[in-house]
Amino acid sequence: MPTPHNSAVSGQIAKTVLMPGDPLRAKMIAETFLENVVQFNDVRNMFGYTGTYKGHPISVMGSGMGMPSIGIYSFELYTQYGVESIIRIGSAGAYTDQVKLYDVVLADSAYSESSFASTAFGYPEDVQYPDPELTHRLEEAAFKLNIPITKGRIHSSDVFYRGTGSTTFQEIYRDHACVAVEMESFALFANARYLNKKAACLVTISDSLVTHEATSAEERQLSFTKMMEIALEMAL
Numbered sequence: 001m002p003t004p005h006n007s008a009v010s011g012q013i014a015k016t017v018l019m020p021g022d023p024l025r026a027k028m029i030a031e032t033f034l035e036n037v038v039q040f041n042d043v044r045n046m047f048g049y050t051g052t053y054k055g056h057p058i059s060v061m062g063s064g065m066g067m068p069s070i071g072i073y074s075f076e077l078y079t080q081y082g083v084e085s086i087i088r089i090g091s092a093g094a095y096t097d098q099v100k101l102y103d104v105v106l107a108d109s110a111y112s113e114s115s116f117a118s119t120a121f122g123y124p125e126d127v128q129y130p131d132p133e134l135t136h137r138l139e140e141a142a143f144k145l146n147i148p149i150t151k152g153r154i155h156s157s158d159v160f161y162r163g164t165g166s167t168t169f170q171e172i173y174r175d176h177a178c179v180a181v182e183m184e185s186f187a188l189f190a191n192a193r194y195l196n197k198k199a200a201c202l203v204t205i206s207d208s209l210v211t212h213e214a215t216s217a218e219e220r221q222l223s224f225t226k227m228m229e230i231a232l233e234m235a236l
Contacts, residue, residue: 003076006048008040013081014050014057016235018228019074021090021184023047023062024221029228030060046073053232063088067116067156067187074188078197085134085198087231088188091206091220092154092180095173099180099205101213104149104227106138107201111176112156112186113167121194127153128189131198134234138200141234147226152179154203156186169209180205202227 002009020026026047030037034051041048041061048061061077063070070088077083092105099105109129117123142149155178162168172178185201192199204224207214215223 001080003080005043005046005072006041006076006080007043008048008081010081012038012040012050013048013077013083014059015083016058016085016087017077017083018058018060018231019063019070019086019088020060021063021065022221025224026060026062028222033228033232034058034060054236056236058232058235063184066183067114067158070184071116071120071187071191074191074199075195078191078195083197085131086188086192087134087138087234088185088199088201089227089231090182090184090201090203091224092182092203094180094205094208094210095155095169096179097208097210099150101205101208101215102224103205104142104147104230105154105180105203105205106135106142106149106151107154107185107203108135108151109153110156110185110189110201111153111178112158114156114158114186116187117190121190123190123193128186128193130189130200131192134198134200137234138202138230142230145229145233147230149230150179153177154179154185154201155181157181157183181209202231
């Protein structure tokens with residue numbers, strides 16, 4: 001049945017959901033890659049679609065920005081709509097010059113200073129993990145498509161802007177070995193852990209805190225197709 005944030009009804013959402021942060025990226029994925037597309041949600045303009053990819057049902061839905069937002073949407077997908085697997089496909093900022101603009105990073109863990117996991121589920125750990133089988137399948141799909149990826153830990157931050165006196169990205173890279181920063185995966189992994197579901201994360205590097213290079217908002221919305229192709233191929 002519909003939730004306060006999702007107007008879909010039972011049976012409209014596939015067992016596997018790709019989840020970009022940007023709802024317009026969800027729309028682009030549905031229009032570019034899927035067939036027989038049906039829109040199941042536009043509440044708060046958080047667009048969600050179900051279609052088929054090479055004959056297999058798959059859904060795509062935006063998560064919004066930050067852990068509270070993806071925490072709500074992913075929890076409802078898992079508990080109210082029977083979703084088994086969510087693959088976040090988002091953008092991230094590089095913490096090291098070893099990853100470049102447009103590189104694809106496959107998260108093997110997510111570090112965060114956030115209280116999300118402890119507040120929601122009593123998990124005290126500051127690192128949450130994706131499903132290993134799902135992550136391995138993404139790695140295999142990337143190899144099959146001949147798309148190079150970097151596998152490593154990402155930082156899920158609660159804040160986009162940091163003031164003087166805050167922990168620097170250099171310190172986070174040094175102390176926690178995070179290769180890139182985004183704002184959602186820690187919460188997604190915690191939800192999946194608690195609910196005994198599956199989650200994984202692919203991100204494309206949109207900017208670098210090291211070199212100060214950056215992509216445009218339009219590029220982030222309309223490009224970054226390699227990680228989408230990996231996730232779609234994995235879902236077959």
